Structures are given as C-alpha cells and as structure tokens.
Amino acid sequence: MSEAKPAIQQRPLLRKIQGVVASDKTDKTIKVVVAYQHQHPKYGKIMKRRTVLHVHDEKNLAKEGDLVEVGECRPISRTKHHRLLRIVAAAPERAVQVSAEEVMTGKAPEQK
16 A cells, blocks of 8 residues: 655745845854834834844855845754845945055055
8 A cells, every 4th residue: 555645835934034144254144134113102203223133044145235035944053043035135246445555556565
C-alpha cells in the first residue's frame, strides 16, 4: 500500500515591515531601522519614533542604506525574530571624497 504524502504548507507571514539597513557588519545579520509616527495619548502631539530590528540575511545581500522588506518568523537567535524578504531599493553608490592634493598631484597625501 502506498500512502499519499500531504502537501507541505508554508506558514503565513505574520507581518511585513519596510525599513532602512543601518548596519551590515555582522555575518548573516543586518540591523534595520523602522521609523514611524505616534500620537501622544494625552497631549495629541505627533512624535517620531524608531525601532531597530535584527534581521536574518542568509546570503548577505543587503548593504547599508538599502530599503528592505522584512517579515516576522520564528526566533533564529536571542535577538533575531525577522528575516529578509526582498530588497526594495538599493542605496545609491557612495561618493568618494578626494582631497585637493590628490587631484593636483595624482597621488594620495602622505600620512602624518
């Protein structure tokens, strides 16, 4: 008798959040800053708040400054409870600062 295996169902994502990568220095982990606005319950003033999430990035794809979409998942470590879903927009390339001496002579200035 052959038994039919049930189809594997993926668990639904709890929440999708967009934020900006603040740090990508650690291996397979990025820090994502999620900014939001909140109204004070008593005074009604709109306040800016932010949350820093530790996100699992398996292939180290995200770089600092990228706009990314992350989703909640099972706890991966003590602080990581989110994983990278996709990179929405890549960060612009950083402009290289060149000193005037380097432009004039064609070589980097000497270290003092």
